Amino acid sequence: MDQTTVTAPKSPWGSVPAAPPACSLSEVMSEELAKQLDEENNLFPGAADPELELPLEDATDTDSDLMLAQMLQMQFDREFDDQLKREEKKFNGDSKVSISFENYRMVHPYEDSDSSEDEVDWQDTRHDPYRAEKPQVTPKKGFVGKGKNITTKxxxxxxxxxxxxxxDNFAPEVQVGDxxxxxxxxxxxxxxxxxxxxxxxxxxxxxxxxxxxHSTAEQAVDPRTRLLMYKMVNAGVLENINGCISTGKESVVFHADGGSLEEEPVPSEVVLKVFKTTLNEFRNRDRYIKDDYRFKERFSKLNPRKIIRLWAEKEMHNLSRLQRAGIPCPEVVLLKKHILVLSFIGADHIPAPKLKDAILSEDDLSAAYGQVLTMMKTMFSECNLVHADLSEYNMLWHHDKVWLIDVSQSVEPTHPHGLEFLFRDCRNVATFFRRRGVAEALSQFHLFNAVTGLELNVDDDDEAGFMAQIVALEKRNEDHVQKRGKKTFPVNCEEDDPPFKHDSDD
CATH class of the missing domain: 4.10.280 (MYOD Basic-Helix-Loop-Helix Domain, subunit B)
Known part of the structure; x- marks a missing residue:
């Protein structure tokens, strides 16, 4: 049988040089080889560059066998610790109870640190009284030490x-100091x-x-009220809302440009009277509404927040009575929950001045007093209403006329405190016009008799006696109403006010 010989394929890069013969370990460590290399270096004295030689003080001292042994032992111990960590991780696995092999470590954690001396800020703090000690960490085992020196968690x-x-886990707004x-x-x-x-x-x-x-504060509205105002703009009732023009104890008034409402024109300038939803702003609201027969049945069934909507509805009905009687007052455009849209009393975004701020001549003051007296009589006799908060702050001077505003607290004379409220109005009106020098201004007692048509005994120095007569008259009227079981109305006042545009959608 022929024997075939296998030849190695030729390399495309040419012939491959033969590898040098391997040296044994004994040859490398032999002293003869070291001497031979030393002699070869001495044959070429200029081959060594003196600049590349390290200075003696920077050269690592490797002549000591002890240091070499310690370095080798340190490296061996580190490799042992690495293997120990792998064994520990493999032994514990995913168990909630773990076993530590720290006691079998060969290298101390501080000795195994890789930080160099150049990175340490060498600041002598041995005598620093504020020097903080290294914080101690609670070990996983729950205690450290042996014998009697046991430190638990x-x-x-x-x-x-x-x-x-x-x-550090406290809230960011809590300042815990430094x-x-x-x-x-x-x-x-x-x-x-x-x-x-x-x-x-x-x-x-x-x-x-x-x-x-969730509250309407001064010159600001809550998100719910703001949403209602945006809906009015989107529906076309308002073109835009310009800003706040007045604030009071019960409401905030904004100026806006009117649009259209169900194909009905809206005044070019309107105001949004936003009743405040903070109940502590006007705590005595129930004093004016709980005894009003128009809302008495509904008052006891509503919560305080819904009473605010009832308060806005009350002003809407009171304004409708004043309009029917021909008393100058804002015109109601729309009622949306606790937002009442009214016509603007003023011109070119400038509201009409209050009576206390208006600069009037003597003739204008006399005319204003006559108009106020006529309005008070008309409100009492025809509208069957008492303003209950009438003063120079709630009367505007516009186009040589006095305009009444803020009638949300107005009540009927048959209210248990209606005549008391009327006497307070008479006191405010008489005091203002007498202070302004109006000669024909009546005193508060004669003004009350002129408005009501009563003939109570008047003594300018005895206000308490006059108030006693009013309280006694209110008591008789209340007893009379309870016996008859119904209310009496003037000629031009209907028992139920006609329904107004009241949008109750949320």
């Missing part, structure tokens, strides 16, 4: 440091007190924020 110093570190940079120790009692204080402050802040978001 309940140690006072350890707990104090841990409580100080946990202050003590975190020191070795500060907080006891459990102090930490629990701080934690409870932080939680109470967060709850208080949340309540204040919620109250602000």
């Amino acid at each position: 309940h140690d006072e110093v350890m707990c104090g440091r841990k409580n100080t570190a946990r202050m 003590g975190l940079g020191m070795d500060l120790k907080l006891s459990n009692q102090v930490f629990n007190s701080l934690k409870q204080h932080v939680h109470s402050e967060q709850r208080r802040s949340a309540r204040l924020h919620e109250k602000k978001e």
